[in-house]
Amino acid sequence: MDNTILDQLISALLAKSKHIFDEQKSPKTSITPKSGKKKSLGIEGVTEQNLLKLAHAVREVFMMEPILLQVTAPVTIIGDLHGQYEDLLRYIKRCGRPPETKYLFLGDYVDRGRHSLETISLIFAYKLRYPDRVFILRGNHECSRVNRIYGFFDECKRRYSTRLWKTYTDCFNCLPLAALIDSSIFCIHGGLSPDLKKLDQLNHIRRPTEVPDIGIICDLLWADPDNTSNGWVENERGVSYTFGVNEVDKFMEKCSVSLVVRAHQVVEDGYEFFADKKLVTIFSAANYCGEFDNAGAVMQVSEDLVCSFIILKPYGSEKVPPNEPETKTDPETGNEESASLSKTEK
Template identity: 60%
Template sequence: NMAESELNVDSIISRLLEVRGCRPGKIVQMSEAEVRGLCIKSREIFLSQPILLELEAPLKICGDIHGQYTDLLRLFEYGGFPPEANYLFLGDYVDRGKQSLETICLLLAYKIKYPENFFLLRGNHECASINRIYGFYDECKRRFNIKLWKTFTDCFNCLPIAAIIDEKIFCCHGGLSPDLQSMEQIRRIMRPTDVPDTGLLCDLLWSDPDKDVQGWGENDRGVSFTFGADVVSKFLNRHDLDLILSWQLMTPPSNCKHIPHLLPVLT
């Protein structure tokens, strides 16, 4: 069991960055103890910071990476490698892509190295019942073991859920919730927690905006709700906010189509 003092984050980051310019998909060698160390140390930091983050611009905001490690490296090449820029990621680090392990390990390593400049929210794939099915479990099992996947689950269960930037911009992975009346409700969610099937935490990670809906609607995904523009404007007015950002409400600017959802800069 690696003592925390022995976790060499710089060495892990430099190995993870060494594959820049190599063929996409090149595996980065990390020991099980190192990966476990990243999970344990970052989990402590997540729990020491609020579940509803209060952040300041300038900040780069990034949408789903889904194990596309080459895209993540490209995103940092475009936006600046930490600590050149401050970042907020909106979740969905794992599943679907081929390199969930490299992706999540680089993100957790940066969180440990720059805890006040680098922020990660929870997405609906940072949940055991989802990433058990969509690829992350299989990748952990193939490259390490199931025990390590469980260590990731313990870490994901402590991720923050939402962020407010400059008291004006509300950010979460999914969208709004009919249960959300006050920000205090988010602050009261106790961690570690799994993502429940219904309710506030579920909605913040799963609900979808729908321009054709008034109020709240049924969600085709069979979980949570859809919500219309009227819900958004009521929410913004009630909480004196200017904007809601979630991964579905982000489209990349035309000059960086190859970058997965990088919202250039909020100043």
């Protein structure tokens, strides 16, 4: 897929933003215009053939990458988006487009939200166009057994075809599972695993692969930290485990990392620390599913590994315009400061 076609695809996806923001204000707008002709449900200016070519091409990029990515700071880390395309666009507007800004995505691009196709397709397109500036991890919803049920299959079938869904899920089976930023910050979608004794184990996992019911892959995508857990406890989700502070400490000592970054859980402020700031959860979909009234957040890691957060307030916030990213500012000096800081050692 040459860069000219890719740039046109990215432009078409970005042009979709105004329509989506209008939908957000008037979600019940009819899809049938006055002419009586049925309006296309696909992405305007984007054919199914272009999306199929995109998926096939980016799949090859994923297969050439290690399953444990090595990423250098500075980098902006984005958590769960779940088809909330407008949130992705606002983060990009605030933090900068690739290649100006380097991004690491932690998974769960699809399901539940209204625009999974736009969300995953723009991320795929940026990855293919700027492979050294955009890095993509697999989430538990990048799995056919999950997104067959929670919305992505139905969206693909309704807007294009089941063939597109199958092609995208084949692509998901090739995604990397983890990233290591400057040999110090370990990033995954879900959590840790009792079977993961050293990071080099990940490089022995063969792709493409489905998500098994147990084991390292399952845990990296499904596990959750829990203050009440001592060791490894069966997860209430019915999949994988919850793990306590002690397991975070053990992992960091074994693997010589200074911070664990994960997504996977809705948190009220968009980010939440655990284990005395040794682990942080990032959730980027604000007002998740229109029900949770949570803020969204992304984490920015500077060149010297100082971590700060950009906050996306839930809809209807009185402090900032609805869903506009906010960086807190010191009222005396006017200097920007993050909502919370964590400095890690190189």
